[in-house]
Amino acid sequence: MRIDVLSIFPDMFKPMTESIIGKAVDRGLLEFSVTDFRDFTNNKHNNVDDTPFGGGAGMLLTPQPIFDAMDDIKAKAGDYGRVILLDPAGVPFNQAVAEDLSNEEHLTFIAGHYEGYDERIRELVTDEISLGDYVLTGGELGAMVIIDATVRLIPEVLGNRESAIGDSFSTGLLEYPQYTRPADFRGRVVPEVLTSGNHGKIAEWRMKESLRRTYLRRPDLLEKMELTKEQVKLLAEVKAEEAAE
Ligand code: 4GS
Numbered sequence: 165m166r167i168d169v170l171s172i173f174p175d176m177f178k179p180m181t182e183s184i185i186g187k188a189v190d191r192g193l194l195e196f197s198v199t200d201f202r203d204f205t206n207n208k209h210n211n212v213d214d215t216p217f218g219g220g221a222g223m224l225l226t227p228q229p230i231f232d233a234m235d236d237i238k239a240k241a242g243d244y245g246r247v248i249l250l251d252p253a254g255v256p257f258n259q260a261v262a263e264d265l266s267n268e269e270h271l272t273f274i275a276g277h278y279e280g281y282d283e284r285i286r287e288l289v290t291d292e293i294s295l296g297d298y299v300l301t302g303g304e305l306g307a308m309v310i311i312d313a314t315v316r317l318i319p320e321v322l323g324n325r326e327s328a329i330g331d332s333f334s335t336g337l338l339e340y341p342q343y344t345r346p347a348d349f350r351g352r353v354v355p356e357v358l359t360s361g362n363h364g365k366i367a368e369w370r371m372k373e374s375l376r377r378t379y380l381r382r383p384d385l386l387e388k389m390e391l392t393k394e395q396v397k398l399l400a401e402v403k404a405e406e407a408a409e
Contacts, residue, residue, distance in 0.1 A: 165318055166195040166245070168237050168272040169307055170230060172212055174198040176304040185312060188321045196311075197240075201233035213279050223279040230274060230285050237272060245270025247289045248310065249281065250303025254292030257310055259333035261293065265310070266317035273310070275303030336389045338382060340373040372398040380406065 169177060177198045180186065188194040202210050206228055213223040237244055246268050255261065265271060274289065278301065286292070295306040316322050332339045343354040357369045375398050378385050391399065 171275045201229045204229040204232040244272045249289040250306040254294040262313040265314045273307040277302030337374040338377040340370040376402045
């Protein structure tokens with residue numbers, strides 16, 4: 165995959181050279197390039213923004229540097245691929261969006277800072293995505309979050325140690341509780357079933373506790389899911405147990 169980012173704070177993307185994303189670059193699974201669109205301004209002060217027509221507070225990114233920086237990406241990469249604008253008015257980001265984006269060959273992110281966007285910039289854009297219902301100082305962190313969640317889904321990026329299978333949200337349920345050694349830590353004992361060696365019972369306990377955690381913390385996720393017969397039975401047990409608490 166190739167990922168381009170347009171930002172006037174390219175140094176904010178330095179953390180992307182660390183950890184799993186950095187390794188994906190080193191291993192040739194990801195090509196990552198940040199373009200400072202201030203380099204493409206046509207005015208002598210290198211301004212990237214201006215005041216809104218009609219008045220009002222705040223500044224807007226002007227179209228010219230963004231359009232020219234996009235032309236440069238197209239000249240270098242052949243296309244822009246999917247073009248993602250970070251914006252609170254976009255589709256809320258989630259695991260399904262990450263899975264969709266992870267199938268692409270090329271993604272280009274436009275990350276504004278401080279200000280809004282001149283509406284004509286949206287012409288270049290295929291996807292407007294929001295990190296969530298809160299206000300950031302810029303789109304950079306949003307772009308990095310999306311890149312992180314997306315790139316780890318590319319086959320071969322994660323090793324077995326960090327497998328994406330069974331992740332919360334990819335199964336539709338929150339993860340079940342997990343324990344490692346010691347089996348007794350200061351009197352807090354690991355659930356007996358997990359040390360029993362009975363793999364059928366362990367799988368059933370894990371499914372039930374995933375359902376419990378999701379029922380207690382994120383019932384909205386359960387409403388969106390189609391449960392198997394087994395899950396319906398386990399969830400009924402969970403509900404009875406929780407009502408009796
Ligand atoms: C978000 C968000 C955001 C909006 C950037 C105000 C500065 C700011 N971007 N998801 N101007 N939430 N952007 O808050 O993507």
